[in-house]
Amino acid sequence: MSIVAVEDLVKKFKDLTAVDKVGFTVERGEIFGFLGPNGAGKSTTIQMLATLLKPTGGRAWIDGHDTVREQFAVRQSIGLVFQDPSLDGNLTAMENLDFHARLYNVDPKVLPVRRRELLEMVELSDRTRDLVKTFSGGMKRRLEIARGLLHHPAVLFLDEPTVGLDPQTRNHIWTYIRSLRTKGGVTIFLTTHYMDEAENCDRIAIIDHGQIVALDTPAGLKQMVGKDIVNLTSKNVDRLAGEIAERFGLKGNRLDGQLQLETEQGDLFIPRLLAEVGSAVDSVNLHKPTLDDVFLKLTGRAIREESISAGDAMRTMMKRRLR
Amino acid sequence: MRNAKAIYTIWLRDLIRFSRERSRIVGLLGQPLLYLLIVGNGFASSFHLPYAPPGTSYLQFMYPGIIGMSVLFTAVFSGISIVWDREFGFLKEVLVAPVPRWTVAIGKTLGGSTVAMIQAAILLILAPFVGVHLSPQIVPAILGILFLIAFALTSFGIFVASRMQSMEGFQMIMNFLIMPLFFLSGALFPLRGLPAWMGYLMRIDPLTYGVDALRNVLFASGPLRAVFVQFPIHVDLLVVTGMALVLVGAATIGFNRQT
Numbered sequence A: 001m002s003i004v005a006v007e008d009l010v011k012k013f014k015d016l017t018a019v020d021k022v023g024f025t026v027e028r029g030e031i032f033g034f035l036g037p038n039g040a041g042k043s044t045t046i047q048m049l050a051t052l053l054k055p056t057g058g059r060a061w062i063d064g065h066d067t068v069r070e071q072f073a074v075r076q077s078i079g080l081v082f083q084d085p086s087l088d089g090n091l092t093a094m095e096n097l098d099f100h101a102r103l104y105n106v107d108p109k110v111l112p113v114r115r116r117e118l119l120e121m122v123e124l125s126d127r128t129r130d131l132v133k134t135f136s137g138g139m140k141r142r143l144e145i146a147r148g149l150l151h152h153p154a155v156l157f158l159d160e161p162t163v164g165l166d167p168q169t170r171n172h173i174w175t176y177i178r179s180l181r182t183k184g185g186v187t188i189f190l191t192t193h194y195m196d197e198a199e200n201c202d203r204i205a206i207i208d209h210g211q212i213v214a215l216d217t218p219a220g221l222k223q224m225v226g227k228d229i230v231n232l233t234s235k236n237v238d239r240l241a242g243e244i245a246e247r248f249g250l251k252g253n254r255l256d257g258q259l260q261l262e263t264e265q266g267d268l269f270i271p272r273l274l275a276e277v278g279s280a281v282d283s284v285n286l287h288k289p290t291l292d293d294v295f296l297k298l299t300g301r302a303i304r305e306e307s308i309s310a311g312d313a314m315r316t317m318m319k320r321r322l323r
Numbered sequence B: 001m002r003n004a005k006a007i008y009t010i011w012l013r014d015l016i017r018f019s020r021e022r023s024r025i026v027g028l029l030g031q032p033l034l035y036l037l038i039v040g041n042g043f044a045s046s047f048h049l050p051y052a053p054p055g056t057s058y059l060q061f062m063y064p065g066i067i068g069m070s071v072l073f074t075a076v077f078s079g080i081s082i083v084w085d086r087e088f089g090f091l092k093e094v095l096v097a098p099v100p101r102w103t104v105a106i107g108k109t110l111g112g113s114t115v116a117m118i119q120a121a122i123l124l125i126l127a128p129f130v131g132v133h134l135s136p137q138i139v140p141a142i143l144g145i146l147f148l149i150a151f152a153l154t155s156f157g158i159f160v161a162s163r164m165q166s167m168e169g170f171q172m173i174m175n176f177l178i179m180p181l182f183f184l185s186g187a188l189f190p191l192r193g194l195p196a197w198m199g200y201l202m203r204i205d206p207l208t209y210g211v212d213a214l215r216n217v218l219f220a221s222g223p224l225r226a227v228f229v230q231f232p233i234h235v236d237l238l239v240v241t242g243m244a245l246v247l248v249g250a251a252t253i254g255f256n257r258q259t
């Protein structure tokens, strides 16, 4: 049985359809990613799965529990890290965890061990008695992840877990996420609009305007776009093109004075190419298809990471300022 | 059992936060003190309470009202603080927890009531300085009444919070809800001899009965009772309890509805 099962899920806000007949399943132990631009409906989907929003249509099950009819069972079996911070800044890290443990009825006998393990994992063991409002954004995020795991959920939902964080902290967080999978047990459902992060997932659903436009492994998705592209420059492009056509049976395209070749496994192809016609080549450039290309091909738009993340960083910063 | 644990969790958080917010404690204690010192002494020297026997001080009359004011502000703000929790995101952590919403509303009500009661109780220390005799026997009764008022008013704050989208409406609520509740409660002037319309308004202010209950207990045996107290104690208690029940119901329903 799939740990998360979703059937024709719909959410309408007045005349806006935020989530439009979304359906998928997530298997136990998987890292499953939702990739999409701002407003695609990622958070709305998570909120429906987490029982915080009532679907307009469709159904969803977490670990076999219906998200509308068995709310408490669903809530007990999920951990949730929201897109926006949700800690109490006027409590210490420890108090925030204890608050959570009581609400989720964690056995007081196992709590100290679990708390210590999780705090060690997110590297906050030495800050447990500090008020959370004195934490940096990355520390808060890490504490939220530890908190979400405290009651041993079957599924951990992470809504944009690394937005607004520096690359080093992002890497850290990904290390925890991957280590969770190795330890087994918990399934991870996360959303992101960072393409490079999505690569870490076992499977990715690309969502746009409330609809899933593709769902596959990262490699599978990239295959949809096509082969690797090798760009060559040369003093004599015509002659180079001729030679390559002769020896490799590849017909290249001329583009801005460059020669563009489409091939599978470009990284293996380049050494062979250079061994044969290397003297005629001035420079080589390999472009492997990215999820960006996939997104572009599927939606006709680029996801434009930079402008998005700048906006989010701003928003997150404002929130923290207010605190 | 699990629900009791949830209520306790929410209650405990309010108490921990309270113990940490020194400036808030000072502020909330300072305000009643200022009222007592400035308004109280100012009025005491210029006005004479109607029907009062000679030697009666206005401060004696005002003192229970000021305690009521302390409860009013602390309790209502505790309830309204849910709006902050929503604004800062913490409320989501509570709403997604596997506990019924009503336990959260009740826990919050009890937390706010406890904090308000503690604050008001601290003001009891002032009793000798304003000429009010406080015997040890009546202290439990006073704490009980304070708790009841605080419970009703925290519920009221939670109910208001569940209808507020952001802190922007806060000034409005302060000016058009909380200050009138205070001024019309009989904290500063007695109900007797007022224009009829004001009398009606005072009678629908829950705080009126709370303050009156305090006066009932504080001046139970003295000659001032006839002058200061407006309703029999059982009426006061009945009204305050009734209001507390209605308001906690409204708070729970209001809290349940929000997302």
Ligand SMILES: Nc1ncnc2c1ncn2[C@@H]1O[C@H](COP(=O)(O)OP(=O)(O)OP(=O)(O)O)[C@@H](O)[C@H]1O
Pocket (backbone or CB within 6 Å): A013, A016, A018, A036, A037, A038, A039, A040, A041, A042, A043, A044, A045, A083, A193
């Ligand atoms: N409570 C709400 N009321 C009205 N519209 C809403 C509400 N919540 C979300 N929406 C709308 O639904 C759409 C999807 O929003 P959602 O938050 O799910 O997007 P997202 O994919 O999480 O985007 P982001 O990357 O910015 O977090 C948006 O157009 C948004 O404006």
Ligand SMILES: [Mg+2]
Pocket (backbone or CB within 6 Å): A042, A043, A044, A083, A159
């Ligand atoms: Mg979102």
